[in-house]
Amino acid sequence: MGDTMLIHNDLAALQKGLATLPRPVALVPTMGALHQGHLSLVREAKRRASSVVISIFVNPAQFGPNEDLAAYPRRLAEDVQLLESEGVDLLWAPPAEAIYPPGFSTTISVAGVSEGLCGAVRPDHFAGVATIVLKLFNQLRPDIALFGEKDWQQLVVIRRMARDLDLTHPAAEAIVGVPTVREADGLALSSRNAYLSPEDRARAAVLPAAMREAAARIAPGAQAAPALAELERALLAGGFASVDYAVLADAQSLAPLARLGPNPARLFVAARIGGTRLIDNMAVTHSPPTAPPAFSPNDD
C-alpha cells in the first residue's frame, strides 16, 4: 500500500493536492461502484505513471431522461477503501456544483463517431461524456488518461475530441484503452451487472459466448450478415428481451462493415435482459480462434 490517498471535493484544495504529485500523472475517470475492471485501469495507470488520480462523479448529463441515473450504484465508502488498497494517490470526488456551476451552458459534441451504435439509441449520451471528460481533463491536467475498452465507442469519441481540440493534458496519443475484464463465464464486468437478477446474470453469459461464435464465423471477404443474424437469434433464444444492435464495424471510424476487410474491425452488441442494457465488443480477426470459446481474464 502507498501513502495515504488524498481525497478532494473542493477545486481550490484539489489544485494544491495535484501540485504535490510527482509527474507523470495518470487519470482514471470513473462513475464509482468500482469493480475489477476499474482496478485493472488503476494498475495499468500505476505501471505507466508516477502518480495516479481517480475521479468519481456520476454524471447526470450522460444519462437520458428514462435511464438509470437515480438507481445508478453509489458506494463511495467502499470505493475509497478499494482505491486506498490499490495505492491510488488522489481521489477527486466533486460535488455537482464543481462540475456544473449555475449557468453552465457548454456542450462538447463530437459528430460522426458519436452517432452510430449506442449514439443512435442514446442521442445525448456521448455529448454528456465528452463534456465531462474535457472538464475533468482541464481540472486535473493529467499526462495520460485510461479508459476501458468495454466502452470502445466512448474511447474513440474521447480520442477524436482530444485530436480535434489539440489537447495536451492529455494528448490524444496518451489516451490509453485497457482490455475488458471478464467474469469466468465471459461476461464483461460492468457496474450495471449489479442490476441483474441471479437468473438473468446466469443467462447473460450467452452474450459473450454468442459474440465469440459470431466473431469466429465472420470470414474475411464474406458477408457478415448471416453471422450477425445468428448472433441476434442466439441472444433472443438465450433470454435477452431485445437487441439494440449487433454490428460489425471499423474499429477506428466505427462505420458499419458489410464484410471483414483489411482494417481492424470489431463486433459491437447492445442488448437488453430483464430491464438491464448490456453492451460488449470484441475484435474480429482474419484468423479466428479454432479453440473452443474459453475465456480468460482480460481476454478480448
Ligand code: PAF
Ligand atoms: O466510463 C465511465 O465511467 C464514464 O462514462 C466516464 C468516462 C467516467 C465519464 O463520466
